[in-house]
Amino acid sequence: MFTIENLLYSIFLPLNNPRAGLRVGRLYADLQKSQWYDHRALEQLQNAKVKCLMEYARNNVPFYKDYNAWEGKTDTTFRETLATYPILKKEDIRANSLHMHTITGMPRACIVATTGGTTGKPIEVWHSRKNRALVDAATWRGRSWVGIKPWTRGVNVQSFGRGSWYGRLRVRLTNKWIMDVFGQTYAEKLQSAKELLRISPKYLEGFVSETLALGDACYASGVQIDRVLTTGEMLYQHNRDEIKRLYGAEVSVYYGCNEIGAMAFECEHGSKHITDEHVIVEVVDENGVPQWEKPGRILLTDLDNYLTPFIRYEVGDIGILTRSSCPCGRELTLLKDLEGRTQDFIINASGDKLSSLFFAGRFKDMKLIHRIQLVQRSLNEIDLLYEGSSEVAESELEEIISEIHNRLGPEMQVSIKQVGQLIYTGRGKCRLIINL
Ligand SMILES: [Zn+2]
Known part of the structure; x- marks a missing residue:
């Protein structure tokens, strides 16, 4: 469907991330539609995608060659079938690192991410450009729920350096600023707060700890921001209250990881909706049995990565899935809460x-x-x-x-x-x- 907004998205999304390519605008428009699918339609979509993925993995990825979950099963739901599959742990990936990728080899336009560096030897993950474009589109759909668009004036305080000159130019063309506030003294933070007053962003994005660390200086300088978007760390209720007080801001959290990306976003009602079109989230108890409404280990299946498939990947987080509904009307599965990391x-x-x-x-x-x-x-x-x-x-x-x-x-x-x-x-x- 042609709308001015979709046109703007198809211009600004590739500008935000050129590696995602021009298809990202179309993927975004598709996700805008599928977010209103009812629960049944979403399950059908997931069922079809997970079957394709597992079939592919069995035939093309050595690690999965013995897995044959769907054979002879016609009357089970995909969640029941998936539950018969083993849980994939980080140690399994490290021990089998050469067998986790597709036998077709790394394609030319492959994006390689390494991850898990804070908890051991990094894991190499291959992503196709299409997969990354989908992650981007899903990320911006999640942000659109709280009024943040690719052209909204925003500041990112994550510490990933200032990047190359063309990267910085691209950032400015999309009305964004990057501020590296990591390790600043209080005097430097006051300077950063002054810079924020000058830029006057609609939103600020960063890890919980950095946002909090900059908060006192911002409060003292009278910085007011509509929304603070946090990720990467647990956002406890007391963190949320503190960020709200320091910036006078509404606070949203999104949940993602390098391996998979764009997993869940808070909607305008504050519910965390899972990106069902891209990932299946399961929560299992200590015996590996799937459960709802109770805290357990989170398992993720990436429905779009055929290069390094992640099927029932134990990411190391604890969360709760719920079957309750959200007043926003979206029937995307709800992550009731995140309760921290299993090793914390x-x-x-x-x-x-x-x-x-x-x-x-x-x-x-x-x-x-x-x-x-x-x-x-x-x-x-x-x-x-x-x-x-x-x-x-x-x-x-x-x-x-x-x-x-x-x-x-x-x-x-x-x-x-x-x-x-x-x-x-x-x-x-x-x-x-x-x-x-
Ligand atoms: Zn909602």
Whole structure:
């Protein structure tokens, strides 16, 4: 369907990401239509796509050659059939890295992503241009739900450097700015806030920790932004409230990963809709059994990657799927909540665990909660790092330590360390718990 808006999208989307090519505008228009499909139609689409993918993987990707899930099954739903398939773990991919790709070899126009660098040896993932274009189109559909369009004035504060000159030119042509605020001192942050006042963006995008780190300076400088878009890290309720207070902004989160991309976006009603056309999300319990309405491990099947297929990939996140509906009218599956990463917990010698979600919930009213980090060194040693002044912190730190002792036993040694800056990953993420 021709509309002026679709025309603008077909101009601005390739400008945002030339590697996605000109087809991205058409893919976007298709997704605008399919978001209003009813549940049945979406399931039919997923069913057809996952069957094709698995058939292809069995015949062309050595790792999957013995998998034969659909043979002899006619009366099961695709979710039931998929559940008979093994779970793909990061270790499996690392151990079989040469057998995860299609035997047809890497095509000429292939985009190679590496991922998993923060949790071990990186994994190489091949993406076709068409697949990346679809991810782009889905990303911008998700943003359109909260009023962000490819030409909307926006600032990205993720730390990926300033890029090449033509990259910067492209960024400016699409009304975007990139600010690298990673590791800035407070004086530098005030400069960045001044820059934000000058640019006056409609939205700001970045990791939760960077957005928070810049927030005090923005608050002090009177920066007001309509919407803050966060990704890459858990956005706990207290983070959301704090970002809202600091920027006077509505806050949205989107969920993606390098391996697959564009997985879920918050709509205008704040529900996280999964990009059903591109990915099947399952949530399984500790025995690997799919479940709804309860927290469990998230498994992802990328319906569009035939070069490095990901089928039931355990991404390392915990979430809840729900069958409830959203007032927006879209019947795309809902991710009720994300509850953190499976490895983000501290543990004692008897195996008792405390997750990052526990700390975020238990201490949500603390001033200090944005400024602490728990680093587990061994089964009975934790460093409690914090940024900020010790007078304010003392009682809150004591409270955290006594809770750790209550839950994990008095043998757990907790050393308080005041630091200039918490530990960030190479990509600028800051996790509440680091388990060494
Ligand atoms: Zn909705």
